[in-house]
Amino acid sequence: MNQDNVSVLDIARSLPRVIRRLPAITRGLYYYSLKNENLELTLGTLIENNARNVGSRPAVLFEDRSVTWQEFNGWANRIAYYLQAQGLTKGDAIAVFLENRPELLAVVAGAAKLGVACAMLNTSQKGKVLEHSIHLIEPKMVVVGEELVEAFDGIKAGLRTEHPHPFQFLADTNTLNAFGDAPDGYTNMAERVSTFNSGNPALSDPPRMGDTAVYLFTSGTTGLPKAAPGSHRKFIKAYGGFGLMSLAMEPKDVLYCTLPLYHGTALLVCWGSVLAGGSAIALRRKFSASAFWDDIRYYHATAFGYVGELCRYLLNQPPGAQDRNHSLTKMIGNGLRSSIWREFKDRFGIETVAELYASSEGNIGFSNFFNMDNTVGFSTAPYKLVKFHDGTRDPVRNEKGFMKEVARGEPGLLIGEITKKWSFEGYTQKEATEKSILRNAFKKGDAWFNTGDVLKEIGCGHLQFMDRMGDTFRWKGENVSTTEVENILDGSGLVEEAIVYGVEIPGTNGKAGMVTLVPHSNGREFDVNRLFAYLQDNLPAYAIPVFVRVTHAIEKTGTFKYRKVDIQKAGYSLGHSSEKVYAWLPRTDGYTLLTPGLVAEIDSGKVSF
Structure with a gap:
C-alpha cells in the first residue's frame, strides 16, 4: 500500500480478516452505537459481568501480583461500601493521586459502582498546577498513594475541604493484605475498606450510562489544566469500538500498559478494551524500553497500549535475536509516525496496529478498523477538514463568515459537528467549553468542536494525523x-x-x-x-x-x-x-x-x- 493512500483494493484485501472477526464486530457495533443514557450499563456493571462470566481469570497483573475478576469485583464493592459509609453519594467526586498499580483501578471501579466520579490527577504535576487541578473539581476526598505523599503534602494546606476525613492514604504495597501506616493527617483507606462487605451494592438510584465516571485533565489550548468529564458511555464506546471491533479481545488476552492511567488512552481505551474481552491488564508504573520485552514475555502479553514516542524508544534499542521472541500480536494507541510504522511492525512481528484518534473532552474519534498502515482510520461521526490560519488553531472564514473545506489530500483543521448523538461533554469550566466550540461554521445555528489538530484524507474516508496546532x-x-x-x-x-x-x-x-x-x-x-x-x-x-x-x-x-x-x-x-x-x-x-x-x-x- 502506498504510504499516503488507502485504496478500495486495500480495503478489499482486509475483508477476510474482518469476516473472521464478524461476531466480535457485531457485538462491538451494538455497544458502540448505544444512545440511551439512562441505561444501567456502566463501568461497574461491565466489571460485574466479567466477575460472573470469567471470574477465575486474571483481571489485573502487576509485578508478582495477580487479581482475578472475582477478587477485583469484590475489592471494588468494598470500596463502594466504604465511600458510601463516608457519606458520599451519586454525583459526588473524589480525586485519585496514584501511580499505575491495581489500587488505582480498584478505586475507580468502586467509586463508579456508587456513581461517584474520579478525578484522575496527573502524577507528574506538583505545586500550583496540581493545586489548580484539584480546585477545579472540589472533590469530597483525595486518595493519595504513599509514593506521592511528598508531592501532595506540598499543596495540602491550600486545599478547601469540607469532609471530616478528606485525605485518604494507600500504602505502596499490596493493600489487599498489607495496610501500612498512614502519615499524620491521613486516613488509612485500605485498612478501613477491608472491613466492608464484598457483595455487589444494591442502590435505589444506581448510576447510569450518561453519568460522569471520571474527570480527565487536559492542557486544552490555553491556560492551566482543564477538567474534562468522561461519562460511563465513554467506557462503553471503548468497550465496543476498541475492545471488540478493533482488537477482538478475548479472556486469554493480556494487554500490557505502561501509559499513565490518568490519561484517556490508558484508562478508557486500554482498560475499556480489556473489559470487553474479560482479559487481563498488566501494569507497569512507568515505561522502560530496556525492560519492555522482558515484561511482555513475563506476562505473556498479546497486546499493548502505546503512544508514538514509546514505539520510537523501542526502535532505538539495539536489534537482537529476541526481537520476535514474544507473544505480542496487536497494539492500540495513537501517534505512531508513518516514518517508523512499517519498520516497527516488521521488526517486532506485529500484526494489528489499532491506531486511533480521540481526545478526553472531544466528541469525535477515529479508529483503524481495517488495520491499514499510516492512518488513524475512519469515523462514523460527522466531521470536516477546514482551512486554517498558519501557526494557529483558528479556521479561515470567507466574506460571509463561513468556513471552507480543504481539497482531498490537503492538510486541514479537524472539526467535529456537535449534535444530540455526537454531543460535546466539554470541560467543567463553561468558558473553556465555549472557547472550543465553533458556531455558524457552514450555516447559521450549527456548532462544531475545534480539535486544534491538523489531519489529511488519504483515501476511503481514512485520515492521517499531521500536526497539533496553536497553543x-x-x-x-x-x-x-x-x-x-x-x-x-x-x-x-x-x-x-x-x-x-x-x-x-x-x-x-x-x-x-x-x-x-x-x-x-x-x-x-x-x-x-x-x-x-x-x-x-x-x-x-x-x-x-x-x-x-x-x-x-x-x-x-x-x-x-x-x-x-x-x-x-x-x-x-x-x-x-x-x-x-x-x-x-x-x-x-x-x-x-x-x-x-x-x-x-x-x-x-x-x-x-
Whole structure:
C-alpha cells in the first residue's frame, strides 16, 4: 500500500480478516452505537459481568501480583461500601493521586459502582498546577498513594475541604493484605475498606450510562489544566469500538500498559478494551524500553497500549535475536509516525496496529478498523477538514463568515459537528467549553468542536494525523499548554517577557518545549539555572522547556502581537551574538549553553532526547 493512500483494493484485501472477526464486530457495533443514557450499563456493571462470566481469570497483573475478576469485583464493592459509609453519594467526586498499580483501578471501579466520579490527577504535576487541578473539581476526598505523599503534602494546606476525613492514604504495597501506616493527617483507606462487605451494592438510584465516571485533565489550548468529564458511555464506546471491533479481545488476552492511567488512552481505551474481552491488564508504573520485552514475555502479553514516542524508544534499542521472541500480536494507541510504522511492525512481528484518534473532552474519534498502515482510520461521526490560519488553531472564514473545506489530500483543521448523538461533554469550566466550540461554521445555528489538530484524507474516508496546532504541543506523550508554562514563567520574578512554543528535534516524536525570554534588567547577569530550579519546582518534567533563548527584546507586530511563527521557525539555531541559547540535555541537572558544535550534534541525532 502506498504510504499516503488507502485504496478500495486495500480495503478489499482486509475483508477476510474482518469476516473472521464478524461476531466480535457485531457485538462491538451494538455497544458502540448505544444512545440511551439512562441505561444501567456502566463501568461497574461491565466489571460485574466479567466477575460472573470469567471470574477465575486474571483481571489485573502487576509485578508478582495477580487479581482475578472475582477478587477485583469484590475489592471494588468494598470500596463502594466504604465511600458510601463516608457519606458520599451519586454525583459526588473524589480525586485519585496514584501511580499505575491495581489500587488505582480498584478505586475507580468502586467509586463508579456508587456513581461517584474520579478525578484522575496527573502524577507528574506538583505545586500550583496540581493545586489548580484539584480546585477545579472540589472533590469530597483525595486518595493519595504513599509514593506521592511528598508531592501532595506540598499543596495540602491550600486545599478547601469540607469532609471530616478528606485525605485518604494507600500504602505502596499490596493493600489487599498489607495496610501500612498512614502519615499524620491521613486516613488509612485500605485498612478501613477491608472491613466492608464484598457483595455487589444494591442502590435505589444506581448510576447510569450518561453519568460522569471520571474527570480527565487536559492542557486544552490555553491556560492551566482543564477538567474534562468522561461519562460511563465513554467506557462503553471503548468497550465496543476498541475492545471488540478493533482488537477482538478475548479472556486469554493480556494487554500490557505502561501509559499513565490518568490519561484517556490508558484508562478508557486500554482498560475499556480489556473489559470487553474479560482479559487481563498488566501494569507497569512507568515505561522502560530496556525492560519492555522482558515484561511482555513475563506476562505473556498479546497486546499493548502505546503512544508514538514509546514505539520510537523501542526502535532505538539495539536489534537482537529476541526481537520476535514474544507473544505480542496487536497494539492500540495513537501517534505512531508513518516514518517508523512499517519498520516497527516488521521488526517486532506485529500484526494489528489499532491506531486511533480521540481526545478526553472531544466528541469525535477515529479508529483503524481495517488495520491499514499510516492512518488513524475512519469515523462514523460527522466531521470536516477546514482551512486554517498558519501557526494557529483558528479556521479561515470567507466574506460571509463561513468556513471552507480543504481539497482531498490537503492538510486541514479537524472539526467535529456537535449534535444530540455526537454531543460535546466539554470541560467543567463553561468558558473553556465555549472557547472550543465553533458556531455558524457552514450555516447559521450549527456548532462544531475545534480539535486544534491538523489531519489529511488519504483515501476511503481514512485520515492521517499531521500536526497539533496553536497553543498546545505534544512532548514525551503529554500535551503541553504554552500559556500554562508562560504563566509559571511570569511567576518566577526572573523574566520580563516570555513566549513558549514547540520546536522539532530530528529523530524525536512531537515537539520539544522552547522559551524565548527577556530577563529582568536588575543589573545582575541572568542565572538560567536559577530559573531551571524554579521550573522544576512548579512544572512536570515534560513541560519544562528543553531550550531557552535569552534575548534583549522580542519582536512584535504593530498590534503588539508576538511574531510567534517567525520565532518558532528559528528553533534553537544560534542567531545574534547578543543572544544566548541553552538546552536541557539528557541526564543533566540544568541548562547548557549551546555552541555550533553542540547544535550540529543535536541536528544529526547524536543527542538522544
